[in-house]
Amino acid sequence: MKKVLVSLLMALGVSLGVQANTGGIAWDKAPVKTNDLAALQNGAKIFVNYCLNCHSAAFMRYNRLRDIGLTEQQIKDNLLFTTDKVGETMKSAIDPKQAKEWFGANPPDLTVLARSRSAQGQGTGADYLYTYMRTFYADDAKPTGWNNLVFPNVGMPHVLxxxxxxxxxxxxxxxxxxxxxxxxxxxxxxxxxxxxxxxxDQTVGDLVNYLQWMAEPAQNTRVRVGVWVLLFLCVLTLFTWRMNAAFWKEVK
Known part of the structure; x- marks a missing residue:
């Protein structure tokens, strides 16, 4: 039983590394909508229930989920499984010392995975994850009983x-x-x-949507502020141009 557990944990630790996918199937476009609060909330639930068992999100605090419309009480009642403090980071349920003893390294952190993976001509990290989680198939020849079209000979079992x-x-x-x-x-x-x-497909899309948001929770605010800054600069440019024309009007 211990050997099976070790192999599963090792698979979870290494299988999310992205391959170039040359010669494989094309990546599908992920339905990323980081302003869709309902999708983000469902994605957070899927992440906590299926991913957080072995993978951490060490740069993400539970109380940051208030940004997607959840109250602190909702977070405590429904998503707080690995700690009892809502201000703690999302640490995995696995003991890091045991993980390192079993396979030499801890499973990778998933905080910024969706924004850090891409391939030339293929798509974004979100596209990869969306396709990856939808292309598992049963394969009795593999130790876990699963394989994947995007990541052939993957060691990770199909958790969903x-x-x-x-x-x-x-x-x-x-x-x-x-x-x-x-x-x-x-x-x-x-x-x-x-x-x-x-x-x-919708569930996986919500999960990937959450991973994309988690990688940069302030991204929507950044875009919104950026739009206002550009509008301000456009108006300022107009006023500056008219002032410049008025100043040089009498100059021959």
Whole structure:
């Protein structure tokens, strides 16, 4: 049992590293809407229940969730699992000393993951995560029983499999440059999940939306202030131009 736990924790610790994804499937566009409070609140719930068991968000405090419309009491009652103080950071449930003893390093922090990952010509870190969490499939040849189209031979198990259910990819064999290659065509549902495919995609979208917001909670304020600054500069430029014209009017 300990060996299985160790392998799962190691998988969680390394599997979120982003590959270049050359030759793989294209990344889908993540429905990031960091001003959608309902989506952010649902994403925070998914994050705390499914991700925070092994991964920390050490640069994010629970009380910062008030910025997405949650009260301090709601945070304490529904999201405060790893500590009893709402002002604490989001630390994982795993013991760091045990994690380091088992696989040599702690699972990576997820605070800024969505903003730190991208690939040339592929998309943003949010796009990667959105596609990654939606392309797990059952693979009995793997120790965890799962694999991933975006990250082939991934060690991380599908933590949301009960929501999505089990499915396998469908491939079509085609000939390219004289060689037979397998081209991904779609999915075959093996067992149903507790959610429909549309509901699952929405749930993953909310999770990625929260990860994007968590990476920079002040981003909406920054954009809003930036718009007002640009408007002010436009008005100031207009007044400056007219003052300059009036000043030099009599000068020949």
């Amino acid at each position: 499999w009960q929501l999505q259910g089990k499915r396998v990819p469908i491939y079509e064999t085609v000939e390219e440059h004289g060689k037979e290659v397998h081209v991904f065509k779609g999915w075959e549902q093996v067992t149903p999940g507790t959610m429909t495919p549309e509901q699952y």
